[in-house]
Amino acid sequence: MVNGYMPLSLKEALELRAAHELVPYGGGTDLMIEGEKDVCYLFVNKIAEMKKIVDDGQYLRIGASCTFTEVLDSPLVPQLMKEAVSRIAAPAIRNAGTMAGNIGNGSAKADSVLIEYVAGAKLRLVSVRGERVVPIEAFYKGRKELDLAKDELIVEILLPRTGLENYFYQKVGARNALAISRLSFAGVLHLEDGVIRDIAVAFGAVANTVLRFRDIEHMLIGKTIAEAKKERAAFIAAYDAAINPTRGRVSAEYRKAVCLNLLRAFLDDKGI
């Protein structure tokens, strides 16, 4: 027996969320595994306001209840996000699982969250009290710790409209499908007139949250490729010092080695 509410509008959902102790339920692909019996769910997968993917001229806004399959089918979603989402689990799960679910589960292994980190995405959080927009890095306070009030819902993911075209991405799972990331890597480079305007590097599944070190990225920003090449060793060394992987299904040493291998591969790929 499953108890829950299935609101059809955001307003109704927020009122229910404020009035009751509810667990938001998108596709249920994580919650079903837990199979807790004494919880009441707020089914958010029928709310029209949370199912849209739109370009508002400032952001690409992905509705929180969009399934992975819907994201893959959208012509608006950048290729980097699609690559990551296409590697989540298997088709049946991608048909059910949602973008907000991937975030709300709070795992550093979430494949779409890695891309949100590297994109500098923001989350639009709404409650009956009002709404706020929070950068993804601030939203994740620790493992399974989210900056989400008890009456709030993740309603939209705001991605920058450009800047993700020149990327390098790799998921390392234990197999080719139905695989939880043992490590994932995304790097993005934005060049203007041969000068690095922006660079972003993120590592998934190595620590309690996705890792992105903006101070290290700054080592290369404003530099030409030739100048960046000279910084390459120091840049890699900085990551070597900054990443302290947790031991899990694979050893910390393996995770560290692969992180650095993929970082090098990213730099190689971009000529740095």
Add this chain to the structure above:
Amino acid sequence: MGQISGSVVKRDHSTKFSGAAIYVGDYMESDILTGKILHSQKAHAKLIEVKVPELPAGYYYVDRRDVPGDNNVNIVKDDMPVFARETVEYIGEAIGMVCGPDESMVEHILSAIEVVYEDLPVVTDVLKSDTAFFDYTITKGDIDKAFKEADKVYEEVFETGFQDQTYLETQGMMAEPQAEGRVFLHGSLQCPYYVLNAVTRALGLPREKVHIAQDATGGGFGGKEDYPSILGCQVGVAAVATGHKVRCIFGRREDLEFTPKKHPSHNTYKVAVKDGRVTAMDVDVIFNGGAYTTLSAVVLQRGIICANGVYDVPNLHIRGRAIKTNTVPSGAYRGFGGPQTFVSVEMVMDHIARDLGIRPLEFKLKHLVKKGDSTSTSGKYHFDVPIVEMVEELDRICDYRKKREMYAKPQTGRYRRGIGLSMCFHGAGFTGSGERDFIKAVVRLKKSADGMVTILISNTDMGQGLRTIMPKIVAKELDLPLTQIIYEYPDTDFVPDSGPTVASRSTMVVGELLCQAAKRLRAEWQDGEEQMIEEHYKHPEFLIPFSLDDFKGDAYPTYSWLVNVIELEIDTYTGRPQVLGAYGCFDVGTPIDYNIVVGQMEGGFLQSIGYASMEYMTADKTGRIRNNSFSDYIIPTAMDVPNLKVILHTVEYPEGPYGAKGAGELPAVGAPGAYMEAVEQALESVDLHHIPFTAEDVLKSLEEAEKK
């Protein structure tokens, strides 16, 4: 391939496809109690006290004190208790069972039980155990002389890990008290008579008071050869003690952690080479038997008989031991001891060939056994050995030789390729004289007045297709449409003991008996009459008698053969391998149904690739297996081996129906040798020594190579 091989729709296709098939979990009566096992949390400890809270009405706790008969499960040596005695010997051992109508209440009671243990030393390393359950030796020729005269002696150790059967349906059994003190058990199982023997003994009941039936069974792969006897005794005891129907179905974690798996092994090969030829092998095979003997004796026997692979080695000394440790008792898994030694011998042959500067395939073919040669147990290969032709057939579809040369050139990029080939056999049927001395199979055909013919055998379909295969044989001999042949899930009240559904024996042995019975029925057919035909096993006359005391004689009447090729690419940045192609040529004699056999070969081949590559499972120092979910115990998906090709080669076996021989296990025996040869080539001819060889192992190997 004759007419018999043409494929038909599987008998159980529509019931399984539509969901109508009844598995043990599908019985919906309200009077069934849910049973849950109180598993030991310690790998080795004295049981001081089990503090059971006061139970609500209708809830029960049963343990060894409730066993009315013998608290030992009849398997081979009967040392495994139904419920733990004074000590527990592995994590997961059943101490007792809580039963009751509501599952969550049963779970609540289970969590409230406090078990007081007194720790005893835990042994998980086979090399540190002082108990060998079994210790066998095979000798042939003059090993000392061969080593003395050798040009060179190689010594290497190979290790293999656990592998779990991961059938779709977890273990599940149900027991029902019936009128006149009878007890009825049914569930997910391979061997109804094994369960019957075990349960009558545990319940102290005569044969006629117990009957066992198979429900639709979602896969076995050997995992349901012994465990249903254990779980059957437990639910049987609970049903008798409570007077209610009791059903116990394992959760996936429970199943992965606490039920039998393939024996991990530690195999030392000492090989003498003279004039470029292997003259002797001195092999020490050590299997981790786990906490109780269960099936280890027979798994080990098969394992050591295969220890020299498909090679003619005139001088042999093979010692095999199954060692006691405080891990879950190891059991049967498709291949039954063969995969462990075959991967070892294939790798040692590779390494020697490379050291001698000879292509491994050439080196192996030079040593290949042929018809008339003697086996490791001084028996005889009575029939053609088709490996040479199979290699050529496979080479034509995958260009093994060409690619082997190509990938031997230095590779420098991120991705590096390799290709490997292995060759193996699987001895068809029970080892030695088991069929004649222990099984003594009996089959019956019952013809009713309306001309319908019912197959009465105890063999089970667990997805492998027996319910289709057997009627095809009978229908052909009687020249009747398939629809006129009935073959239901067996119930020991109605079917004779035609033996267990194990050892790739069913089609070859039981199918042949049915073929004989059908021939007789046809000859004696009388319209409108009820008729019953019975056939008994006859031992093939050409066999050299086998003695288990000195491992001499024909261990198997015939052999099924395989050649496997694996082509892969390794990502040197992540260590991840990608199988580019898996090609298998299999000889199982005449396929009784082409689609079924090809399906069997594909599935087993994939399991075998999983064994070599990603199915990593281990017990930690405390004896706990932590890889107990499908996110931690990784089995391959179709996406991991998208290009898997199977071809069949047929050498008919005259004593099997239409020339069929053992099929079920063969494909799960051979891939690791090919896989590892491919990995070794991709890693530039490094010698490797264990499986599964994971992504992490690849990176370690690359790091070591860089240091050199």
